[in-house]
Amino acid sequence: MARRVGIIGTGMARSGTSAVPSWILFADAALEAVKEAGLKLGDIQGLHFGNAYSATTEFQTNISPLVLSVLGIENHIPCVRYEAACCSGSIAFRQGYLNILSGAYDIMLVGGAERLRGVPSTVSQGAMSASMADVERKAGLTFSAYFALAAKEYARRYGLPMDRLQELLAAISVKSHYHGSFNKRAHFQKAITLADVMNSPMVSPPIKVMDSCPFSDGAAALVLAPEEIARNYKHTVWIEGSGQASGNSIIAESADLTAVPAAEKAVADALKQARMSITEIQIAEVHDCSSIREVMCLEASGLFKKGEGVYSAAERKTYFDGALPVNISGGLKSRGHPVGATGAYQLCELSRELRGDWDGVKPKNDPEVGITVNIGGGGAVATSHILRK
Amino acid sequence: MVKNLFIECHRCEQCGNTTLAEKKVCPKCGGTEIATTQSDGKGRIVDSTLVYYPPDEYKDLAPYTSVLVQLDNGCRLFAIIKSEHGDIDPGSPVTLVDKDEGRGAMFFQLD
Secondary structure, X not given: OOOOEEEEEEEEOOOEOOOOOHHHHHHHHHHHHHHXXXXXXXXXXXXXXXXXXXXXXXXXXXXXXXXXXXXXXXXOOOEEEEOEOEOHHHHHHHHHHHHHHOOOOOOEEEXXXXXXXXXXXXXXXXXXXXXXXXXXXXXXXXXXXXXXXXXXXXXXXXOOOHHHHHXXXXXXXXXXHHHHOOOOOOOOOOOOOHHHHHOOOEEEOOEEHHHEOXXXXXXXXXXEEEHHHHOOXXXXXXXXEEEEEEOOOOHHHOOOOOOOHHHHXXXXXXXXXXXXXHHHOOEEEEOOOEHHHHHHHHHHHOOXXXXXXXXXXXXOOOOXXXXXXXXXXXXXHHOOOOHHHHHHHHHHHHXXXXXXXXXXXXXXXXXXXXXXXXXXXXXXXXXXXXXXO | XXXXXXXXXXXXXXXXXXXXXXXXXXXXXXXXXXXXXXEOOEEEEXXXXXXXXXXXXXXHHOOEEEEEEEEOOOOEEEEEEOOOXXXXXXXXXXXXXXXXXXXXXXXXXXX
């Protein structure tokens, strides 16, 4: 019987624009997480750290020992940085989890940090485009153009006129911003209207600026421990399932632009480990770098049937008071997208939402079990975690 | 003078799967005999969109039409149609008309 592993500490910096380097920003989140866990820094046995772009944006590699140095941790614990685009932080989390599951370690510090805002935007954009396969980046493809093609294929398949599709997608951004307006750590803490989205400039038709998440700075950290330690905390959230998968690195080779096979596999693996059905999930934090991506997450996971995810926000099913609250943090759209930290934010947020001490808008359905879906690049990597209070 | 334009693709000798990106092993059948093959750049539009916010290196072309093309040899790739076309009907025939060897883009034109 495998060990049960729990989340005993969570910490998040405000997402937005940071004046300090990512490794210093992460230290703030880490100190909050360690404090929540009631531990000393010397109790940490290893660091798994997610960061996608520091080599380019901050001209800094070998960043994980630097994080330890900022934290004054000099007891020679192992540390490593993971790069897997937008999944860097959740993969760092998963590796810390697997370290404990193996029995090799007990208390791990995991999470991620990124700095994309406090550096020149051309540097951020150049760094982010490097997450696309070079053969497609050089062809002038952008992630927004990929989402545009996915949205157009989705509309064709389900018989949606383009203006109707745009309205339904806009409702997702409106929901994200409404939720994010209550989140003190969100990049954009402002509610918006359907008209704000519909009147925003076009990026790649039918995708508009307000369908798209910002680049953000940010950091999120968690402390993980095995059952014999974690059961002594009232606030422990248990990791019931963990899935990670890969998919088409090259978008043109995708058989179906509306599908995310890596997310389907990651969710299926997490559910299998948790011995659960997707219908048991009561709350979710999913990857919404573009509003159509939230639809793709909802359908790849099975939270919504194919062709029905697009109506989720317009019908208020995914609002805080709906049957399945999704992204009450504000999601990537409103909380922000500090790429290498995003997956760790989702896990911190879901933990607090389940514990009941989430200080944003509270889910009305008093959830006990929830899921994260985190996707990197054009679907080349994905993770999913199932947490239970 | 008409340029001698072609696209170098990679074709699995066992199943015929053809890709733009190089493979050592065919993802469809596991075949390891992958040969380079030249396409004359004729194909059809799978889908298209406009790019108003391009990568830095293509700022001079924006807005441009980003197209997913299926070449007659089955290879699918992204390319650019210079100028603003809006929606192009899927299935429209296109031909390669230029390559930017420096930046790497291939430019197509509607037949």
